[in-house]
Amino acid sequence: MALKIAIVGRPNVGKSTLFNRLVGKRLALVDDRPGVTRDRRYADGNIGDMDLTLIDTAGYEDVSDDTLESRMREQTEAAIEDADVILFTMDARDGVTQLDRIFADRIRGVHKPVILLANKSESRESMGGVGEAYGLGFGEPVPISAEHGEGMADLYQALVRASENVFIEEVDEPEKPIRIAVIGRPNAGKSTLINRLIGDDRLLTGPEAGITRDSISVDWEYEGQAIRFVDTAGMRRKARVNEKLEKLSVADTIRAITFAEVVVLVMDKDDAFDMQDLQLADLVEREGRALVYVASKWDLEEDPQARLAKLKAMADDKLPQLRGSEFVALSSFNGRGVDRLMPAILKAYETWSVKVKTKDLNDWLSMATQRHPPPAVDGKRIKPKYISQIKARPPTFVLMATRADSMPEHYKRYLVNSIRESFDLKGTPMRLNVKSSSDNPYAAGGAKSGPERFKGAAKTAPRKVLKAEKEEKFSNLPGKALEQKAKAGIKPKVKPLGGLKASASKKSGTNAIIGKGARGGARQVSRSGRIRTGQKGGAKR
Secondary structure: OOEEEEEEOOOOOOHHHHHHHHHOOOOOOOOOOOOOOOOOEEEEEEEOOEEEEEEEOOOOOOOOOOOHHHHHHHHHHHHHHHOOEEEEEEEOOOOOOHHHHHHHHHHHOOOOOEEEEEEOOOOHHHHHHHHHHHHHOOOOOEEOEOOOOEOHHHHHHHHHHHOOOOOOOOOOOOOOOEEEEEEEOOOOOHHHHHHHHHOOOOOOOOOOOOOOOOOEEEEEEEOOEEEEEEEOOOOOOHHHOOOHHHHHHHHHHHHHHHHOOEEEEEEEOOOOOOHHHHHHHHHHHHHOOEEEEEEEOHHHOOOHHHHHHHHHHHHHHHOHHHOOOEEEEOOOOOOOOHHHHHHHHHHHHHHHOOOOOHHHHHHHHHHHHHHOOOOEEOOEEOOEEEEEEEEOOOOEEEEEEOOHHHOOHHHHHHHHHHHHHHOOOOOOOOEEEEEEOOOOOOOOOOOOOOOOOOOOOOOOOOHHHHHHHHHOOOOOOHHHHHHHHHHHOOOOOOOOOOOOOOOOOOOOOOEEOOOOOOOOOOEEEOOOOOEOOOOOOOOOO
């Protein structure tokens, strides 16, 4: 079991930066403004050979009313109670403030090891703040710079000394949990739903919209099955997202969808399936994740049966690619219908992970093509031959057919819908890849063609090829080409003028071969070029 550490302090002292440094990833959102972190966030990290369970907390505020800052303070106090060692972080540039002293008095009553960290101490100006930190009464402060990674060796030594008397319980490695991302628009009730499911006020909630900023993971167990919920920030329309911090929150939500296995889309019952909800559902389908619809605030509905039937029909009409997805209507406020959510999630997970036998698929293909044969394209019929499932999560199929590139999209949709109905795969995203059975895998661009290589003329190429490549280097202008050939040492060819007779030294009667396989062998040619038919010295007729 890893050592559990809570990183606490007043706002904007670098707690999330230190959290990311020890985790080794940019999990927590970091910004210059104070109060970015609101919920407490858990993650596994290490320093040296020491395994850690880190808790990032919100900045401590000395308030005790019903405001958001007061609820954030309660989350910080819960992290202090849950931790084995406390890392009290202060800003060495600003020195010790009044809020640091108030917080120091608060954690001094907690009987747990406390390590005082003087963050942002990479410059000489911060040495004065390090000296002031002695007055907080936690011993010698550890000067570090979380942003630049300085002082990590000193922090390791301080953790080794502080954890000598801490008992770390050894537990078995838990099984891999089902990752469930809860998404939706702001103030849809996502955090309240997770708190109601796990039976604890684990996440920060309230009437304010946009409370959640980070994607917070919550581990839970349901009937012996490990579950990991990921609470995400509300996503507004892209045109309304202007601030840098909200853009970071949206990017964190999209990353949570990418790594999830089941996505729960929480919608307000009065505004369900508006444009933003449809875009979120389409994003889940394109990522290939199982989807469960949730209509929240159902305790305020006057006619629940008629409204539920209308919402289900609206889901199938506006999102036909996810037809048949699980739909749950509930109220997180009083718990009505919440018990139906986990069975719907597990059913969607099973459908998303299904594997269909190849024999059953080919029997289905024969009946589906007989019921509705493929259309003829350019007068030629497309013939499906063989189908198999190559992977699950989501179910992905490969269909071998002749003229696969010509298969229309509407026929592919017919095949996908037929698979969904025949094998009871309702609501899960599916992939169908159509390939030609006559494709050569070793051809260019084939599955086994390998990387493209440069195929230039070899040294043993014919002379004509080498000559053509050499002549391509010269200019198209006659004068320029002559200059280039002269520099290259190539002598220009001079053709004889037409109309001139052969040399006088060539006397009449010389032999010349006329064509291949001429009869009579060599024949005599006169100066005028006429062939003499008679033989010299032959008998006259």
